Each structure stands twice: as C-alpha cells, then as structure tokens.
Amino acid sequence: MKLTDSVQYLKGVGPKSLENYQKLGISTIQDLLLYFPFRYEDFAGRSIFELLDGEKATVIGEVVTPANVQYYGFKRNRLTFKLKQGEAVVAVSFFNQPYLADKIEVGKEVAVYGKWEQKKQQLLGMKILTQAEGGFSPVYHLTAGMKQSSLVKTIQMAFDSGLLSELKENLPDYLLKKYRLMPRQEAVRAMHFPDDMEMHKQALRRVKFEELFYFQLKLQALKHKEKAQRFGRKVVFDRQLMEEKIQNLPFELTGAQQKSLDEILADMSSAYHMNRLLQGDVGSGKTVVASLAMYAAVLSGLQAAIMVPTEILARQHFANLENLFPELKISLLVSGLKAAERREILESLASGQTQMVVGTHALIQEAVDFYDLGLVITDEQHRFGVNQRKVLREKGQNPDVLMMTATPIPRTLAITAFGDMDVSIINELPKGRQPITTRWVKHEQLSEVLKWIKEELRQQAQVYFISPLIEESEALDLKNAVALYEELVQYFGKEVGIGLLHGKMKNEEKEQIMQTFKAGDLSVLVSTTVIEVGVDVPNATIMVIMDADRFGLSQLHQLRGRVGRGSKKSYTILVANPKTESGKNRMKIMCQTQNGFRLAEEDLKMRGSGEIFGVRQSGLPEFLAADIVNDYNILEVARQEAQEVFKTPERPEYQMMLADLDVDGGFD
Numbered sequence: 001m002k003l004t005d006s007v008q009y010l011k012g013v014g015p016k017s018l019e020n021y022q023k024l025g026i027s028t029i030q031d032l033l034l035y036f037p038f039r040y041e042d043f044a045g046r047s048i049f050e051l052l053d054g055e056k057a058t059v060i061g062e063v064v065t066p067a068n069v070q071y072y073g074f075k076r077n078r079l080t081f082k083l084k085q086g087e088a089v090v091a092v093s094f095f096n097q098p099y100l101a102d103k104i105e106v107g108k109e110v111a112v113y114g115k116w117e118q119k120k121q122q123l124l125g126m127k128i129l130t131q132a133e134g135g136f137s138p139v140y141h142l143t144a145g146m147k148q149s150s151l152v153k154t155i156q157m158a159f160d161s162g163l164l165s166e167l168k169e170n171l172p173d174y175l176l177k178k179y180r181l182m183p184r185q186e187a188v189r190a191m192h193f194p195d196d197m198e199m200h201k202q203a204l205r206r207v208k209f210e211e212l213f214y215f216q217l218k219l220q221a222l223k224h225k226e227k228a229q230r231f232g233r234k235v236v237f238d239r240q241l242m243e244e245k246i247q248n249l250p251f252e253l254t255g256a257q258q259k260s261l262d263e264i265l266a267d268m269s270s271a272y273h274m275n276r277l278l279q280g281d282v283g284s285g286k287t288v289v290a291s292l293a294m295y296a297a298v299l300s301g302l303q304a305a306i307m308v309p310t311e312i313l314a315r316q317h318f319a320n321l322e323n324l325f326p327e328l329k330i331s332l333l334v335s336g337l338k339a340a341e342r343r344e345i346l347e348s349l350a351s352g353q354t355q356m357v358v359g360t361h362a363l364i365q366e367a368v369d370f371y372d373l374g375l376v377i378t379d380e381q382h383r384f385g386v387n388q389r390k391v392l393r394e395k396g397q398n399p400d401v402l403m404m405t406a407t408p409i410p411r412t413l414a415i416t417a418f419g420d421m422d423v424s425i426i427n428e429l430p431k432g433r434q435p436i437t438t439r440w441v442k443h444e445q446l447s448e449v450l451k452w453i454k455e456e457l458r459q460q461a462q463v464y465f466i467s468p469l470i471e472e473s474e475a476l477d478l479k480n481a482v483a484l485y486e487e488l489v490q491y492f493g494k495e496v497g498i499g500l501l502h503g504k505m506k507n508e509e510k511e512q513i514m515q516t517f518k519a520g521d522l523s524v525l526v527s528t529t530v531i532e533v534g535v536d537v538p539n540a541t542i543m544v545i546m547d548a549d550r551f552g553l554s555q556l557h558q559l560r561g562r563v564g565r566g567s568k569k570s571y572t573i574l575v576a577n578p579k580t581e582s583g584k585n586r587m588k589i590m591c592q593t594q595n596g597f598r599l600a601e602e603d604l605k606m607r608g609s610g611e612i613f614g615v616r617q618s619g620l621p622e623f624l625a626a627d628i629v630n631d632y633n634i635l636e637v638a639r640q641e642a643q644e645v646f647k648t649p650e651r652p653e654y655q656m657m658l659a660d661l662d663v664d665g666g667f668d
C-alpha cells in the first residue's frame, strides 16, 4: 500500500462510505492522515470535589465493591458499583451495559467517563476508558451517515498500516530547528492521538506554522510572478510641474501623505506594474494623494481613472479634481446620464481627449473604451468585487493599479489578504485637527442634546443626523429617515434649514441637497447611511447617530469620520439604549478611542474576519488549523520566512517548497 492509494484499501471502507469520505475531501490514505480533528474530548481524570451537577467528566478511582447487575422490565438492566477516590466514595451506575461487569474488579483502578449527579452523589457512567483513551479523544467533523467511532477506527487503521513513515517532511530543516517545530510525522500523529495537552499544543503549533508559511509562500510567489510578467508602463513626467502643483495646494502635505505619494510615484516610474494599497484612516487626506498620482499619469500622456462606490462620492471627487486641475479635461461618468451626454463622454474617453475620469460602476460597462489608460484607482476597494476591479484594469494595457481604503484594515489582515500587494499607509492626520468628542446618551436624554444643538446652530454649526438603520427593510429605513426629518423640522422650526437625504432619492436630488449643505445653505442634514463613506464637508462639526447600537464599530467609525475634518472642534453623539452586552461595549469603545486601527481590531475580535470584508471577495482562503487573528504571531514569522525564501529562490534547499506551489490557481 502507498500513501496515495484510495482509502478503500483500508478495511471497512466500502463504496458507500467512500462517498462520505470524499464529501470531506478525503480520497487517499494521506488525505485521511491529514484530516485533523477540530476538537478533543477531555478524558483526563478529575477530582470528584470539583465536579458540577450535570457535568460530563472522567473520574479515576479504585473499585471498592463488586459490580452488581440488576435486571428489570424487558431486557433492561442496571450495573452498579462503588468507586473510591482519595477519601471520597461515590456510586457509579451504568444502564444496559451488563458486559462491563468483566472490567470491574475490586481493588483495581478504573477510569469512568460519565455524567455527575450531584444530589445522588453518583456518576452516571457512559464509558469505561481504556488506558489508550485516557487523556484526549479526537472529535472530527462528519457528514451525514458517518459515525465518529468508525472514522476514528479507520484513522487508527491508517496509522497501523505504517504508511505514516512515508509522509515526507515539507518544512526545511533550518525552520524546524529555528522554531523548534515538531517533525511532520510526529505532529500528524499527535494531532489525532496526543498523549497530553502539551504534546497537542506543540503539534498544533507546527501545523499552523506549516499552513501559514505555505500560504505566505504562495502570496509572495504571486507577487513575484506579477512583477516578472507584467511589465507595466513606465510613467515619465515633469517633476517641476508636479512640484508646482503641490506648492499651490491650499495646505501643506503631511509627512505621511508625502511619503505615500513618493512610494506611488516611484512605482509608477518603474518599469514594473504598480499594485498598491493606499490605506489611511478616515479624513487622513487620501484623495489629494490619489489626485496627484492621476496627475503624474496625465503629465506622461496617459489617461487616469478613479472608480468610487457612490454617485455622491463621484461628484465630490469630480468637483475636487476640477478645482485642482482647471487646465485638464476631466469627465464624470455615472449612470443615468442623458444619452447625448453619455455618448459625448464615451467618445472623449476613446479619443483620448478626456485626461481624467471619475465614475461609479458605470465605468466598467462594456461600451466604455479608453484611448490609453495608464492608471486605475479604486476607492473603497472592499465594495468592489475582485472581478469588477479586473474589468476596469483590463480596459487599459497593464495600467498601474492603486486601491484606496478608509477602512483601517488591521495589520494582521492586511498582510494576510494583501500580501501580494504593496501597502502605503497614511498614519497621520493633517495639522490643526482637534480630537472629536464622542458621547453616548440614552433616548431619555435626547431633549437635552437637542437643546444644546439649538444653541450650536445659532453659532452657525452644521449638523448631521443619521437615522436608525433597519437592515431587513429599506422601506422602514426610509420611513425612519422621513419621520426623524419631520420631528426635527417641528422642533427647530422654520428658521433652521433642514435637508433630507436617502438612498431612494433621485441622483440629481441627492446631489442638490449635498451641494446646498456643503455651501452652508442648510444647517442640518438628516440622512441614512448613504453618506457613510467619503463625504467631505469640513464645516460640519456635529453628528448625531440615532440607535447607534444597530451599527457595527467600523461603520460607526466611518460615519463619525464625516465630522472633525476641519480645524473646528467636533462632536459625535451616539443615541442608544442597547439591549445586548456587545451593543453596550461598542458604545463604550467608541467613546474611548478615535483610532480606526484600534476599532478595527476590536471589531475583528467581536465579529470575526469574514464580516469586515467578505472572505470570498477578499480572496482569503479558509484555514484548516490556523486563525489569522489569534495566530497573528505565527503569521508574522511565516511571512518573514517566506520573504527570505524569495530573496534567493534559486537556492536548492528551497526547490522542494517552491515546486508544489500552485500559483496559477490563485486563491479563489
């Protein structure tokens, strides 16, 4: 027999059970050996005194009375005996297992696994454990029609076959030594049948390392392949003009903005294709960096495109770009344009007349052709699927790619999900920003809040009110927004300009309201979460979020990021009467910190990584043993080691590892 033989070679695995095994991804004996349990039943002996009523546990003790089997009714019976542990003596009963009597010998030590019944001071036995079963027993994921015990038996058989000795070590010696990792064969055995907790811990550490190391190797391989294959466009631009543009900005770039811009420009000027993530907390000033990158492309005679998730944002970016580059031909491509207007823009893009374009999903429609697209930027990358980004990219010939995100991705996730990308981080806010004061109030206190806002409105403040989110129902969402709007109109009276913004409005209407608010002609804007990302009105200083406990931390942070964007003192009021502990916690954390990275870490802990940005979309694989949040330390080390390999990939000792990487398959 060989490791690659079908599991059918093992006794007891017929065609029917083979199907079940295949459902679990097990075809060969090797697959079976590598099918690890997801948890262990703890059969380690416990002290009687610490057992709680109803708890299942193993009690080891000395048999002090012979087994007594009583029959009653039809075929039913009960076996009892007494067990002594230290000074304590307890009764043990087994129902309908009379044959166990053979194992009960006075004076002998036995281990009984059962349920503790406190009142009767009795252990309701379920199993007498053999020595091999003591300690830990593996528990595996099964499919319907499969039994735990028969799977364990088959795995045991696979071990008995001796084939484990043929399983090749897949980590090089230097790593095993450096991190004191268990050899593969030993680890595989200990994953299934560990002697004790410590042994299992070591086996798991090795398996996780192996998993994360190979994952990182693959990411690095993808990155190198991209670089090698994809000769990008070498952008050559007039540095003098760029400098002048920067000098003419109404503000000085922060150090972090300058650094990110330098990194981006260096990528663009190189012969390689750029694949970079620009990450910055809310309000850190990513837009201007992206705009200057677009400028570099245009100066070198190429077109630049930026794709954003909402029309409000597209219009905002468009206005910014027009402002910054009055000398350029800039187009705005969104859905719902008049046919003639749209045709004109498409022609202008195809002829190369348009130098920069801002758009929504409308940009990736088939009819959209570019003359020579050199730079593609996507804003809020997690809102676009991998494919949508690809479509836009393919509208050019290997254009440079920049993704921007305001969702601070914890470092853990960034290096995991974007290990194949370079990352620039803007970790500094523009000068003169004041911390935002965040307060959590109950609904009962709302009237005081409103009183205070009335006062602030007299001092020319601008205020956002976010209406409660009803995820299940857009209709209710809308109703809430309208109701809130009406209440506020009634409360503040006619003299205060109040606007309403929601997802169901026509785009022109939305745009008009946004413009009036931005111009200061409205003082209060009642809105659903449509303003969550990107909206920039530096004069707005107060945000009230109704039923704030309905939102996740990252979303609250994005919303709050709409204030505190200028030099004026800003406030966020969270109105909530949370019913759950996690709701209360979220309110508290929001009041404690304004640091997006910290909030994202907390969010990740509370909700798991899949929620932050869909696992599928991000292209993250599912890990068998490792957990990218909790095993962050291992992930870091694995990444460093993988990087080391790619410094000199031609070395013979690396060949074994690199040979098996299926780089073409990607991760999805």
Ligand SMILES: Nc1ncnc2c1ncn2[C@@H]1O[C@H](COP(=O)(O)OP(=O)(O)OP(=O)(O)O)[C@@H](O)[C@H]1O
Binding pocket: 251, 252, 253, 254, 257, 280, 281, 282, 283, 284, 285, 286, 287, 288, 405, 406, 430, 431, 533, 534, 535, 536, 538, 561, 565
């Ligand atoms: N260096 C700077 N100094 C002062 N103000 C700046 C600076 N850079 C950007 N700003 C201003 O800060 C505000 C926020 O910038 P921007 O809209 O680019 O943020 P962002 O990173 O895109 O944030 P968000 O993700 O929240 O939309 C804008 O009004 C912008 O004009």
